[in-house]
Amino acid sequence: MNAPAIAPAAAAHRARVLRALGLTPWQRRQAATGEAAPLADDSPLPATSHADCVVLLPAVCGTRELDLLGRALNCAGVALARAGRVRVQPGEAEVAVPQARAYLACGEAQAHALGRSLPMQVTAQAQIVLVDEPGRLLGDAAAKRRLWIALRTLRRSLATAGR
Numbered sequence: 001m002n003a004p005a006i007a008p009a010a011a012a013h014r015a016r017v018l019r020a021l022g023l024t025p026w027q028r029r030q031a032a033t034g035e036a037a038p039l040a041d042d043s044p045l046p047a048t049s050h051a052d053c054v055v056l057l058p059a060v061c062g063t064r065e066l067d068l069l070g071r072a073l074n075c076a077g078v079a080l081a082r083a084g085r086v087r088v089q090p091g092e093a094e095v096a097v098p099q100a101r102a103y104l105a106c107g108e109a110q111a112h113a114l115g116r117s118l119p120m121q122v123t124a125q126a127q128i129v130l131v132d133e134p135g136r137l138l139g140d141a142a143a144k145r146r147l148w149i150a151l152r153t154l155r156r157s158l159a160t161a162g163r
Helices: 011-021 063-075 108-117 120-125 141-162
Strands: 050-058 084-088 099-106 127-131
Touching (some): 127 141
Parallel strands (some): 050 084
């Protein structure tokens, strides 16, 4: 026996129910079109933009590692969840990195590339935190602990700096 199709609730009714449950409905900022916008963040941020935080990642990084790092950034708050991500190619001397208040370098190679790419004045004003490469996060509990400590430090400094 087939169940009858349920008619969609009116928008006002849905809003009342969500408010009664204590939920905040999220809406897309971009107008809905026939084609979905791509979610790839492989493209680097323009060098002229300003951000709260920028995460520097190795160019070769597995899906599991990126998923783990993305979930950790989401848990650390809005400023880190929306952090720009820049991929650094191995052996690359300089990278196009936007100016930000904080940088999270995932590995020594990324930190060295960041140090060569930023002007001295920006480096002196920004908070730069070095954590282990994402590949070590999957199997090393100490690497995870260092990541959580770094994210907590960044979250606190971003909250006190301008929020």
